[in-house]
Amino acid sequence: DPRGYKRRPRDDFENPEFFKYEKEFRQNKEIEYVKTIEIEHDLFLMPKEYSLAHCVAEDMNMGSGIAVQFRRDFKKVDQLLNQRQKTGGLAVLQDYDRYIYYLVTKRYSSGKPTYATLFASLQKLKQHIIENRVAKLAMPRIGCGLDRLEWENVKYMIEFVFRDVDVEIRICNLQPIEGSPQIRHKNCRVTNVDYPIQRIEEGTIIVYLSSEDGEISEEMNLLNEKFNFLNEFRYSRKSKGRVVYFNRNENYLLCGCIVKRIETDPIDFESFQTCIYDIQKTNKKYSFYYIGFQAIRDEDTIVNYKIMNILRNAMRDVEVYICWPGDLQHMIVKDRFSDYNPKTSAEKYTPDRKDTTDNWRNNSSSTQNRNRVETEQETRLYQQKIGMMTVKSNINNYLGELLQQKQKEGGLAVLEDGSDYLYCLVIKQSPSSAPTSSMVFSSIQKMRDHAMSSRVKKIVIPQMVKCSKDTFNWSEVKCMLEYLFQKRNIDIFVAPFQQVKQKNKLTHVKSALHQMKPSSIIIYLASEDGYVSEEILSLDKRFKLVAIFKNSKKYLGDVIQYKPDENYVLYGCVVKKVQTDSVDFVALQQCILKINESNNKAEKFSNVGIQAVNDNDEAINLKIITV
DSSP states (O other): GGGGGOOOOOTTTTTTHHHHHHHHOOOOOOOOOSSEEEEEEEESSSSSSSEEEEEEETTOOOSSSTTTHEEEHHOOHHHHHOOOOOEEEEEEEEEEEEEEEEEEEETTTTSOOHHHHHHHEEEEEHHHHHHHHEEEEEOSSHHHHHHHOOOOHHHHHHHHHHTTSSSEEEOOOOOOOSTTTTTTTOOOOOEEEEEOOGGOOOEEEEEEEETTTTOOHHHHHHHHHHHHHHHHHHOOOTTTOOEEESSSSTTTEEEEEESSSSSTTTOOOOHHHHHHHHHHHHHHOOOOEEEEOOOOOOOTHHHHHHHHHHHHHHHSSOEEEEOOOGGGGGGGGOTTTOOOOSSSSSOOOOOTTTTOHHHHHHHHHHHTOOOOEEHHHHHHHHHHOOOOOOOSSOOGHHHHHHHHHOOOOTTEEEEETTEEEEEOOOOESSTTSSHHHHHHHHHHHHHHHHHHHHOOOOEEEEEEEEOOOOOSHHHHHHHHHHHTTTTOOOEEEEEEOOOOOOOOOOOSSSOOOOOOOSEEEEEEEEETOOOOHHHHHOOOOOHHOOOHHHTTTOTTTOEEEEEEEEEEEEEEEEEETTTOOOHHHHHHHHHHHHHHHHHHHHTTOEEEEEEOOOSSSSSHHHHHOOO
């Protein structure tokens, strides 16, 4: 019951008015709404006399949902960031004779608001409306889309806050169609890495920040060790919004963004965005694909996410790398729901210990008639209504991340994509083996537990009449789903899928790696500590590899390239810190992608050889083959 939500013992945004609202909401059995009128209308087609409002985070990302359309239509993210509003605040843009309101209800875009933070933002909205005599206001169901607050609570909150204000409020409920800009917006990809900026790979634009008075930051000193550019920087002309370029090394372009007047000033985000647009324009000449930036220390603890959002929204056709070396790594926001604690009666889900394979078998006959697993026709209706969930666009790029989770039979590997998840149920050890009922049941159970704890509402699974190549009955799987998800507020949709065949041919041979035929890429695994393995010694007999290997720099995820002659290229993949560590599959995939890119540019060899390895993980070679 939304009226019965529990209040936390402490909230920084609670105030007497909020307590009064809570009390009234709990006591009111039937609420008459006078101020908030809901209509079926596109918010962005409302007459121009209506001011508009929606919810955002402090970092002003606006990367999903209806916020994308606000960012596209009204832009000026730099001006919003310069207002430096905190959670519970309000940022405002003027659009001719009306206002566009940004209710700052949470800290990070990946987080969730509370009713108290929304209430605080609405109070500031009320004050601005009174002071500026705003007569008409339109908004969506704020806080109730991706933010997951209950609309019944929020609607009464709006009614409560504005009941004595002479303003007309319209709630626009028309859902955007699938594929519209409100649903999808393609930003450049952002990757967080744990090494310092001077170690970033070639072919990169390196961005750093400075001031008109010539501030020399920590990352600038680090870059100077590699590029020796500071003398030239000191004598360069510096003014806010201007970029100081240094391009004596053809593999890098250093871009100094002047974003302050003096070193102690806060960052001017309008100046920073001006710099980024200039870099984007300049890059048309160089065609670099990577942008590198090192996270900075600042009084504003989320300043790096604000910088990240300007980079990802302003740049096009590039990939952004944010370097978080040393003690800066603790600032990375890893948990999407870390600040999610709304005042509702929903308690954190804990797995039910009574759910066992035996219980499922005993109850399977009674669960077959339940209607939790939807039909294909219902799935189509669902797709038409709200659009299919989007997951990682190319799963092959994330195999390393999945393998790194080291899940065994009966386990679950998970990828997160915004507010969606991709669940990979690990039901057998290898492609040639067959799953058992207990392994399938265990994997589905773990999927259910994760879905409940993450407040997932809908799951889409492929329709498998014969469970693909597995000798397993789909009706049995369906009964498991019915049993495990009974009395859970989660809908399961079964959708048809098309199987994709692998293009690469795989051959197992009994010969040693150094006996590969000409025109071949030879891959071997290595560690940062420089341990010389048996396969490296074997390759040394033919290619004199050991000396080259010992003299090369070795960092996790890096590739040691050596071309002894025109018929072979040897690549050492650094996939461990020390030899005794297990293989880091994320690092391995990074290496393989670099090798693929290098091969496409130069040799274009069609044969790749790698030697099987001994490891405590019996499936290690199958996993390497997969990558």
